[in-house]
Amino acid sequence: MQRPAIQAKLEIICGPMFSGKSEELIRRLRRAIIARQEVKVFKPELDTRRGIDRVTSHNGAMIEAQPIAQIEDILSIADDAHVIGIDEVQFFSTDIINVICQLVDNGKRVIACGLDLDFRGIPFGPMPTLLAIADYITKLQSICTLCGIDAHFTQRLVNEQPARFDDPIIQLGAQEAYQPRCRSCYQIDKKPHFQQIQP
Numbered sequence: 001m002q003r004p005a006i007q008a009k010l011e012i013i014c015g016p017m018f019s020g021k022s023e024e025l026i027r028r029l030r031r032a033i034i035a036r037q038e039v040k041v042f043k044p045e046l047d048t049r050r051g052i053d054r055v056t057s058h059n060g061a062m063i064e065a066q067p068i069a070q071i072e073d074i075l076s077i078a079d080d081a082h083v084i085g086i087d088e089v090q091f092f093s094t095d096i097i098n099v100i101c102q103l104v105d106n107g108k109r110v111i112a113c114g115l116d117l118d119f120r121g122i123p124f125g126p127m128p129t130l131l132a133i134a135d136y137i138t139k140l141q142s143i144c145t146l147c148g149i150d151a152h153f154t155q156r157l158v159n160e161q162p163a164r165f166d167d168p169i170i171q172l173g174a175q176e177a178y179q180p181r182c183r184s185c186y187q188i189d190k191k192p193h194f195q196q197i198q199p
Helices: 021-034 073-077 095-105 127-133
Strands: 009-015 039-044 054-056 062-064 066-068 083-086 109-115 136-139 153-158 178-181
Touching: 009 021, 009 095, 009 127, 021 039, 021 054, 021 062, 021 083, 021 109, 039 073, 066 073, 073 095, 083 095, 095 109, 095 127, 109 127
Parallel strands: 009 109, 009 136, 039 066, 039 083, 083 109
Antiparallel strands: 054 062, 153 178
């Protein structure tokens, strides 16, 4: 069988919670499988919300995945793959950036999805760099649970009240702890301060 033609590239799918990121990742990976391309899917080991060995979207779509604790393991496990999917990429350390670059340099198509902003409204982990170096970016919107317009922010709730800015950044949860919010409805006790980067 002839090896399928693959264009090496990095695709990033981002947006707030409940915007369909994992659903879009699964859709692209399934198309690659239909095209007889070898697909490997990875997720951070800490994300056990809907099963450790699969990526599952909020609408119930799923695909088998390999949980990863050591980021470098992706390189050996994905060696024979044409297409690599990475879910919840924001939970990995910034070491994932070099791993992804190496995969693309080795001729792989890498599709990664994750939150572009954490609950504080600050770019999340490796996402800013991945967005900057990506070949293609898909930025999805959700629907604000309060007013119904497009939502870009993820509101964390503690006892049904907005979380505080200084709360821990990573806290796994779903509808019980997070809501998509528009800019007007999003609440936080203090705004992030973005330092100006000098050239």
